[in-house]
Amino acid sequence: MILIKRFSAVILVITLMFTAFGCGGKDFSDESAMALVDEVLESVEFQQELTELPETLLGSSYDLIDGVDALAYSAGYPADRFAIFKADDAKKLPEISKMLENKAQELIDTYSSYDTSQVGKLENAIIETKGNYVIFIVTDDYENAKNIVGKY
Amino acid sequence: MSNNFFESLFKKSVAILLSLFCLMGIGQVFAEDTYTTYKKVKDGKITYAEGYDYSTPVPKNAKMNLSYFNDAAFIGDSRTMDLMIYSKVKKTKAAAYCDVGLNVNTVFEKKFITVKKKKVTVLEALKANNKKYSKIYIMFGINELGFDSVEGFIKSYKKLIDAVRKIKPDALIYVQSVLPVAKSKDQTSDMFTNHRAKKYNTYIKEMCTEKKVFFIDAYSAFEGANGYLPEAVASDGIHFRADVCDKWLIYLANHTLAYKEEKEKAE
Secondary structure (H helix, E strand, O other): OHHHHHHHHHHHHHHHHHHOOOOOOOOOOHHHHHHHHHHHHHHOOOOOOOEEOOHHHHHHHOOOOOOEEEEEEEOOOOOOEEEEEEEOOHHHHHHHHHHHHHHHHHHHHHHHOOOHHHHHHHHOOEEEEEOOEEEEEEOOOHHHHHHHHHHO | OHHHHHHHHHHHHHHHHHHHHHHHHHHHHHHHHHHHOOEEEEOOEEEEOOOOOOOOOOOOOOOOOHHHHHHEEEEEOHHHHHHHHHOHHHHOOOEEEEOOOOOOOHHHOOOOEEEOOEEEOHHHHHHHOOOOOOEEEEEOOOOOOOOOOHHHHHHHHHHHHHHHHHHOOOOEEEEEOOOOOEHHHHOOOOOOOHHHHHHHHHHHHHHHHHHOOEEEOHHHHHOOOOOOEOHHHEOOOOOEOHHHHHHHHHHHHHOOOOHHHHHHHHO
């Protein structure tokens, strides 16, 4: 499993390096992104094991934006999730953040009438910009997740 | 006398048993053949074989390869979403039209799928997709167990089947029964009970007969010895654990029609 996660992370970085030319924050490199993905998957507790979202569900889970690459993990039914987006242009970062804020609110609306135990973690959803990346994490272990993101 | 008599009796018994086995074998072949005749392509159009009993759940058949799901689409709620995310079906080209909390009413209204930068409903997305699906799996019911009327649920479900058939007329439609819930859920909820699930399944089965779509009795497949979904299968009593989703997929792969035709296609 760890091997698969690492492999996914390596693929992410390689893909992003080839597709997002001329970008990458000064403080948050592609290598940093790879390390962050690894650490979140290994150290943050999620209600159910996260698995990489297949392409067929990526479009219904997030609003895809042109020039933005995404790697997303989901826990299925629980609201827990982790996604990392890389923009080819820093101007797109606010749009990504806004999209994720809307996503969190949409999920709050859904779970409020369905399973209120999921709402708290959504209200504490982490949406953070690092370089040309935006990170999105929903977990009950959000303090730990926030600390990990803060390290990078 | 006795030795010859018993020897002769033994030989006759063996002969009778062998004949019986042969006949059973032939019966098996006939049974397989009946599975294959449900669909006939005539002048490019699909017709259904007369005499197929839609009130009977799809029988167990030879297991399909994973590639069987390449031209499948799945429509459903969070349970279907778990199947799409955690089972090996994610390695295929199967389409997923599912969302948490989706039901037979919201499926017509909720715009959550992005098509050409626009959020659309399941049916709009299905229509926009030019891909030709051979089979479409639909499963709803768990979120509707709290509906005031099961008749209202079925009315919307029928509307959905009509709409899906209109958009993808060539696809076989498989409707899965509502899966059972675990005892821990059943006994702490007024809504999520197996009593209600079974009631809904009776209506779903009748609907399948009326609409001539294939009924998959997934409920029975996951009903434990005590009549409940085993606790180990679902952490919250409803949603399958990641490792069980493959068993569900295998059940679907084992319960198909068009055995020979699909097998040839898969090879």
